[in-house]
Amino acid sequence: MGEVLRSKTAELFNEPGCAKNQAKSEKERKKGCSKPLVPGAAAGGCAFDGAKIALEPIVDVVHLTHGPSACEGNSWDNRHAATSGPSTYRLGLTTDLSELDIVMGNGEKRLYRAIKDAIARYDPPAVFVYQTCVPAMIGDDIEAVCRHAAEKTGTPCIPVLSAGFSGKKNFGNKLAGEALFKHVIGTIEPEYTTPTDVNILGEYNIVGEIWQIKPLLEKLGIRLLANITGDARYRDLAGAHRARVNMMMCSAALINLARQMEERWGIPYFEGSFYGIADTSAALRTLARMLIERGAPEDLLERTEALIAAEEARAWARIEPYREILKGKRVILYTGGVKSWSIVSALQEIGMKIVATSVRKSTEGDKERIKEIMDDPHMVGSVPAREMYAKLANDEADILLSGGKTQYVGLKARRPWLDINQERNYAYAGYDGTVALVAELAKSLSNPVWEEIRRPAPWEISADIVPLDCGPQSRSGVGEA
Amino acid sequence: MAMLLQPKKNGSINPLKSSAPLGAALAYLGVDGAVPLFHGAQGCTSFALTLAVRHFREDMPMQTTAIAEVETILGGADNLEEALVNLQSRMNPKFIGIASTALIETRGEDITGDLLSIMQRRHELARTAIVYASTPDYVGALEDGWAKAVTAIIDGLVVPGERRQKSLRQINILPGVHQTAADIDQVRDMAEAFGLNAVVLPDLSGSLDGHVNAEFTPITSGGTKLEEIADMGEGLATIAIGQHMTPAAEALEGLTGVPSTVLSNLTGLAASDELVALLSRISGVAVPESLKRRRSQLVDAMLDCHFYLGGKRIAIAADPDLVYQLSVFFKSLGAEIVTAVTTTNHSPLLEKVPAKEVVVGDLMDFEERAAAAQADLLVTHSHGRQAAERLGLPHLRVGFPIFDRLGVQHRSMIGYAGSRDFLYEVGNIFLSLIKEKTPEDFASAEVPPFKVQEKRDVGQTLAIG
Numbered sequence: 001m002g003e004v005l006r007s008k009t010a011e012l013f014n015e016p017g018c019a020k021n022q023a024k025s026e027k028e029r030k031k032g033c034s035k036p037l038v039p040g041a042a043a044g045g046c047a048f049d050g051a052k053i054a055l056e057p058i059v060d061v062v063h064l065t066h067g068p069s070a071c072e073g074n075s076w077d078n079r080h081a082a083t084s085g086p087s088t089y090r091l092g093l094t095t096d097l098s099e100l101d102i103v104m105g106n107g108e109k110r111l112y113r114a115i116k117d118a119i120a121r122y123d124p125p126a127v128f129v130y131q132t133c134v135p136a137m138i139g140d141d142i143e144a145v146c147r148h149a150a151e152k153t154g155t156p157c158i159p160v161l162s163a164g165f166s167g168k169k170n171f172g173n174k175l176a177g178e179a180l181f182k183h184v185i186g187t188i189e190p191e192y193t194t195p196t197d198v199n200i201l202g203e204y205n206i207v208g209e210i211w212q213i214k215p216l217l218e219k220l221g222i223r224l225l226a227n228i229t230g231d232a233r234y235r236d237l238a239g240a241h242r243a244r245v246n247m248m249m250c251s252a253a254l255i256n257l258a259r260q261m262e263e264r265w266g267i268p269y270f271e272g273s274f275y276g277i278a279d280t281s282a283a284l285r286t287l288a289r290m291l292i293e294r295g296a297p298e299d300l301l302e303r304t305e306a307l308i309a310a311e312e313a314r315a316w317a318r319i320e321p322y323r324e325i326l327k328g329k330r331v332i333l334y335t336g337g338v339k340s341w342s343i344v345s346a347l348q349e350i351g352m353k354i355v356a357t358s359v360r361k362s363t364e365g366d367k368e369r370i371k372e373i374m375d376d377p378h379m380v381g382s383v384p385a386r387e388m389y390a391k392l393a394n395d396e397a398d399i400l401l402s403g404g405k406t407q408y409v410g411l412k413a414r415r416p417w418l419d420i421n422q423e424r425n426y427a428y429a430g431y432d433g434t435v436a437l438v439a440e441l442a443k444s445l446s447n448p449v450w451e452e453i454r455r456p457a458p459w460e461i462s463a464d465i466v467p468l469d470c471g472p473q474s475r476s477g478v479g480e481a
Numbered sequence: 482m483a484m485l486l487q488p489k490k491n492g493s494i495n496p497l498k499s500s501a502p503l504g505a506a507l508a509y510l511g512v513d514g515a516v517p518l519f520h521g522a523q524g525c526t527s528f529a530l531t532l533a534v535r536h537f538r539e540d541m542p543m544q545t546t547a548i549a550e551v552e553t554i555l556g557g558a559d560n561l562e563e564a565l566v567n568l569q570s571r572m573n574p575k576f577i578g579i580a581s582t583a584l585i586e587t588r589g590e591d592i593t594g595d596l597l598s599i600m601q602r603r604h605e606l607a608r609t610a611i612v613y614a615s616t617p618d619y620v621g622a623l624e625d626g627w628a629k630a631v632t633a634i635i636d637g638l639v640v641p642g643e644r645r646q647k648s649l650r651q652i653n654i655l656p657g658v659h660q661t662a663a664d665i666d667q668v669r670d671m672a673e674a675f676g677l678n679a680v681v682l683p684d685l686s687g688s689l690d691g692h693v694n695a696e697f698t699p700i701t702s703g704g705t706k707l708e709e710i711a712d713m714g715e716g717l718a719t720i721a722i723g724q725h726m727t728p729a730a731e732a733l734e735g736l737t738g739v740p741s742t743v744l745s746n747l748t749g750l751a752a753s754d755e756l757v758a759l760l761s762r763i764s765g766v767a768v769p770e771s772l773k774r775r776r777s778q779l780v781d782a783m784l785d786c787h788f789y790l791g792g793k794r795i796a797i798a799a800d801p802d803l804v805y806q807l808s809v810f811f812k813s814l815g816a817e818i819v820t821a822v823t824t825t826n827h828s829p830l831l832e833k834v835p836a837k838e839v840v841v842g843d844l845m846d847f848e849e850r851a852a853a854a855q856a857d858l859l860v861t862h863s864h865g866r867q868a869a870e871r872l873g874l875p876h877l878r879v880g881f882p883i884f885d886r887l888g889v890q891h892r893s894m895i896g897y898a899g900s901r902d903f904l905y906e907v908g909n910i911f912l913s914l915i916k917e918k919t920p921e922d923f924a925s926a927e928v929p930p931f932k933v934q935e936k937r938d939v940g941q942t943l944a945i946g
């Protein structure tokens with residue numbers, strides 16, 4: 001197990017598809033991409049977290065975590081990846097290893113029985129088994145258990161080697177891609193294929209965003225063969241190798257998968273985004289162009305341009321009413337990867353000012369794009385909470401756009417905050433999603449609550465307020481106990 | 482009364498329990514100027530932090546020793562040292578509470594020994610109070626971690642010896658993990674009504690009650706002060722809330738001789754009476770009018786609500802103390818506990834739960850048993866929402882985590898006032914489900930036609946059927 005993991009780690013770090021990696025010298029590359037963590041000053045999830053994020057949106061399979069209770073118990077059912085059908089993926093299954101299991105080495109047996117139980121109970125098309133720290137350390141061979149269970153039951157069992165200590169969340173995404181490539185994609189032939197079959201990689205259908213994208217593709221006659229992995233069915237993933245083009249979202253989270261699919265099945269890929277109007281249009285254009293190169297009808301490009309023109313006009317018309325509220329408002333964008341630039345252009349277009357955008361999880365390509373679209377690109381890395389708070393409290397920005405973990409830094413500075421990461425409750429993809437984002441921004445910024453809560457209490461501004469009874473026994477200012 | 486069942490299973494489907502290190506971290510967060518530190522991989526902290534932030538809707542500190550592959554092999558002592566030094570220089574906390582995790586405990590690390598030698602080497606760390614609780618994820622659940630952390634704080638920070646000072650009129654309160662900020666405020670207010678000053682450890686009503694500070698602070702603001710903890714020996718008495726706080730109460734009594742009482746329940750009339758009577762005895766003060774008035778309000782609420790709770794079939798899944806407390810309360814209003822599921826078998830309270838059996842299990846056990854028992858109401862934390870959806874039953878959220886309801890910390894279910902409000906909440910759930918009757922509602926209750934069976938002689942008993 002340790003050996004497997006180590007060679008896998010080395011392999012994943014040497015990513016020919018990654019520009020950043022290829023720019024390094026041979027020696028630097030050997031060290032790998034993971035910066036060592038600083039104890040006492042680290043934040044963010046582990047590799048198990050990352051693998052789970054990337055695979056959990058597969059809705060019809062059982063996800064089984066092999067480990068003690070914390071890994072699954074503290075994390076299950078906490079994302080808004082939506083489903084259009086089965087909800088098996090929302091169950092939280094774990095082998096819940098006890099002290100005795102660990103001491104006696106019962107882990108593998110327990111895992112095998114848990115897989116069998118899950119198959120008997122839910123009859124899923126596959127079981128995804130996640131490795132965690134403790135069983136990895138004591139040497140539970142989940143690949144062997146999965147192989148054995150698959151043989152005995154006839155149901156594919158997919159081992160995901162995601163021990164938490166092996167790396168960060170981002171590395172876990174890659175381990176998930178690896179599991180899909182090694183054990184899932186290419187194992188079933190699709191019922192039929194079309195010249196316009198595409199896959200999207202790294203889209204997790206957060207609050208249903210794929211349903212803001214799919215209708216656009218359908219209008220163009222493009223078939224989404226497999227969305228990897230939002231609202232995905234196992235069968236679709238298994239047949240994803242027959243797509244003509246791969247679109248890679250969420251920056252480079254699944255770049256290893258895209259590159260390997262190109263190598264094995266000759267599927268070209270491109271990186272694109274469905275956040276923001278200009279980027280949605282660009283993504284559709286690239287998709288159409290690449291599909292035509294691979295044999296789709298020539299008129300696809302024309303129809304794409306027509307759709308883009310119509311959708312853009314409709315989107316801008318719907319955004320217009322908000323322009324007045326949003327013009328000149330200053331934004332801090334604290335997210336990562338693709339959203340660090342794809343939302344920027346949309347916000348600038350309606351007259352908002354980007355005070356800062358964070359690039360801590362962005363690739364070199366992301367940064368290039370930011371430089372292209374921003375006049376005065378103020379890129380920041382990881383910002384300590386204290387500085388972020390100061391910026392907001394000192395009125396250097398009007399609103400913070402970030403993920404849930406930084407939420408209260410904004411709110412406690414009594415500034416509006418909008419969730420643009422995975423815990424959010426609104427879908428912001430495509431043309432409709434951009435309109436929804438603008439509407440949410442306007443709703444947040446124009447809420448009268450900000451003025452009310454920033455107003456000092458009466459006794460903080462006026463010395464005129466004197467307690468009615470000024471005698472020594474006065475209880476003024478003390479609430480009734 | 483209840484039989485404890487532990488079905489033999491190969492795992493857990495829809496886990497009910499949160500892990501022990503998370504419980505320990507929550508307890509540490511109840512100390513002023515604190516940072517909890519998980520000794521494990523960064524995911525252990527990240528998952529716990531995300532869950533706690535969703536529950537409290539507050540920013541909070543939680544850090545990690547960030548054990549990676551190399552440390553998993555070679556040992557984590559250096560990371561522990563580095564983490565402590567980094568935390569001190571970056572955040573300058575007054576208190577660091579360390580909780581171990583499954584990863585580091587499986588390695589078999591001697592964390593107490595490591596800590597001792599770190600403290601000898603790094604004199605600058607003496608500025609910060611540091612305690613350690615052993616809380617591997619594979620043993621126990623939230624309650625166990627919380628109790629171990631509180632015990633570790635007492636063992637490490639309370640000045641030992643007989644120091645009782647009558648003039649201070651101080652009592653110590655040791656709340657359990659199932660107490661909200663509003664619960665703690667209730668107990669404190671009740672103590673103050675008797676002229677007693679309560680030192681609460683840990684005090685989430687100060688640190689995680691949802692306040693907006695004038696300035697940014699990376700560590701907890703509010704919570705029990707270190708000086709207060711040191712001087713707990715000056716108290717007249719200690720009241721621990723919840724059976725799982727027994728070890729902490731014993732530790733404090735052992736160190737200082739302050740007599741302690743463990744109250745395993747504060748919800749409902751009888752339980753609240755017990756607390757009030759105890760406070761009256763400790764303080765030597767008669768029960769004040771304000772409390773008598775609150776008591777009478779609770780009595781009235783019970784009169785108003787019993788119509789809607791009587792005969793109801795309730796299914797509960799929670800940590801042992803909460804299961805016991807709620808079962809007794811619902812039972813006192815005529816409801817029946819048809820399903821009781823809990824997280825660990827560590828509590829002696831479980832056999833006193835007024836139900837036929839208590840199952841140590843997960844939310845799938847809960848769902849299946851509640852369905853089979855035809856329950857009317859599901860009582861558990863937010864993760865029960867899937868079961869409630871599938872069974873089409875109302876879902877009362879209690880315990881940890883509650884991430885799909887607002888104001889969780891300002892909802893009390895203890896004492897006269899808290900029990901009153903909680904009772905109205907439950908009563909309103911049942912009241913809102915009452916619909917206007919239609920003839921179809923009576924279809925199944927149709928009286929079978931009365932007929933005489935022909936083959937029997939007249940004069941014999943008439944058979945109905």
